[in-house]
Amino acid sequence: MDAIMSHIKEKDPEQHEFHQAVHEVVESVKPVLDRNMEYRQQAVLQRVTEPERVIMFRVPWMDDEGQVHVNRGFRVEMNSALGPYKGGLRFHASVNLGIMKFLAFEQVFKNSLTTLAMGGGKGGSDFDPKGKSDNEVMRFCQSFMSELFRHIGPNTDVPAGDIGVGAREIGYLFGMYKKLQNEFTGVLTGKSLAWGGSLIRPEATGYGTVYFAAEMMNVKGETLENKSCLVSGSGNVAQFTTEKIIELGGKVLTLSDSSGYIFDEQGIDTQKLEFVKNLKNIRRGRINEYVNEFPEAEYTPVDPQLSYNPLWDHKADCAMPCATQNEINAEDAEHLVKNGVHLVSEGANMPSTPEAVEIFLDHKLLYAPGKAANAGGVAVSGLEMAQNSMRLSWPSSEVDKRLKHIMKSIHKTCLDAGTEYGVEGNYVAGANIAGFVKVVHAMLDQGLV
Numbered sequence: 001m002d003a004i005m006s007h008i009k010e011k012d013p014e015q016h017e018f019h020q021a022v023h024e025v026v027e028s029v030k031p032v033l034d035r036n037m038e039y040r041q042q043a044v045l046q047r048v049t050e051p052e053r054v055i056m057f058r059v060p061w062m063d064d065e066g067q068v069h070v071n072r073g074f075r076v077e078m079n080s081a082l083g084p085y086k087g088g089l090r091f092h093a094s095v096n097l098g099i100m101k102f103l104a105f106e107q108v109f110k111n112s113l114t115t116l117a118m119g120g121g122k123g124g125s126d127f128d129p130k131g132k133s134d135n136e137v138m139r140f141c142q143s144f145m146s147e148l149f150r151h152i153g154p155n156t157d158v159p160a161g162d163i164g165v166g167a168r169e170i171g172y173l174f175g176m177y178k179k180l181q182n183e184f185t186g187v188l189t190g191k192s193l194a195w196g197g198s199l200i201r202p203e204a205t206g207y208g209t210v211y212f213a214a215e216m217m218n219v220k221g222e223t224l225e226n227k228s229c230l231v232s233g234s235g236n237v238a239q240f241t242t243e244k245i246i247e248l249g250g251k252v253l254t255l256s257d258s259s260g261y262i263f264d265e266q267g268i269d270t271q272k273l274e275f276v277k278n279l280k281n282i283r284r285g286r287i288n289e290y291v292n293e294f295p296e297a298e299y300t301p302v303d304p305q306l307s308y309n310p311l312w313d314h315k316a317d318c319a320m321p322c323a324t325q326n327e328i329n330a331e332d333a334e335h336l337v338k339n340g341v342h343l344v345s346e347g348a349n350m351p352s353t354p355e356a357v358e359i360f361l362d363h364k365l366l367y368a369p370g371k372a373a374n375a376g377g378v379a380v381s382g383l384e385m386a387q388n389s390m391r392l393s394w395p396s397s398e399v400d401k402r403l404k405h406i407m408k409s410i411h412k413t414c415l416d417a418g419t420e421y422g423v424e425g426n427y428v429a430g431a432n433i434a435g436f437v438k439v440v441h442a443m444l445d446q447g448l449v
């Protein structure tokens, strides 16, 4: 296994996030490899860590002043053993091949946990939609799709949203796909309700993260009622995580964006959350505007000199990171433990560094890794694909019931896998083992392809 890690690092030395994601899985699945010696001869680790296909392309677009810009587009088609590639598109300045590969790799095991027939992929661009006009975003999306369309399809690869890609971007991308292919198919998920979207898809990742947290608490005979929660981010996942916590009787104290965070000791109630949704989804403003509307809250801008994020340094019962990768480092994790946080459920992908995860596990926190806790989003994307295939749409109560059931079953799968392999209560190992075993079995069934 050390040899595999060294090989991956030597081959792509700059892909740190990918190394981090692979290292975690490789560590977790050691006991699986020990029980199945043929996996070594079959080189399963080498096979799951090498993408089936990587597409990288130029995305030229023109801004409102007539200036031409060039961004880089990516689609990493990681693994199709369980179904068509499935995973979001991220538009953010930090996007590079290493980040795309880490996200695609995580997606393979996450999709496997959902029990739906989906392989794993991820894509995006280093284009940053912040501060761009609707027309600029539309031109960018059209240019992006004018290359991507030839690589995707409802039975091949079905992208969705992620950071910087919401309903607006999915609409522009879908419109261009439809024009180029001359067909109206469920090639993207996260579509608007009026033209093929699923009820509960926007809510699914956040709701699922909270359902998973509630399941972990249930094992300990607790509920989320009256629990205080620290939530980061203020985008799609953070908004619906907050909504579900409020609904289950908990109290959300914080929200953030990349410029800073707000702390509202009285709790972010439904009316305040509506303000945030409007601010972020319609006006596309910054979270500091929250304190103009609700002066009882405090705003703290990001301080680049600090080695920790003060958002995680408040007394609370639970933490739900919903912004981005590696947003909780060892110092933040120490702060969380010191402040009495005993549950961490990750809405974001890989938001905790390996050192932070070690601290959570050492202190026996209820800790759910993103690939299990945030799988509700892709699960409902899978349900959107099913509804598109049948050309019908289920009511929200039906989709929510299925989402709850899937999250419950992912929770049980992780617990059972942990117990079977001697790491009881360790959801990281449980998620990695359960996700890995299913993918590997499918790969071996399908021969050396």
Ligand code: NDP
Binding pocket: 161, 162, 163, 164, 165, 166, 205, 233, 234, 235, 236, 237, 238, 256, 257, 258, 259, 322, 323, 324, 325, 347, 348, 349, 374, 375, 377, 378
């Ligand atoms: P959005 O673009 O809707 O929101 C992202 C939020 O995180 C924004 O508040 C953004 O602030 C903040 N953020 C992004 N990058 C950084 C950064 N480098 N530092 C601090 N804050 C940052 O994205 P989503 O809510 O969809 O995604 C959030 C996380 O959830 C990601 O990790 C994503 O991969 C994961 N996820 C999303 C799913 C989905 O269904 N959408 C499914 C599963 C996982 P700002 O506006 O300033 O950039």
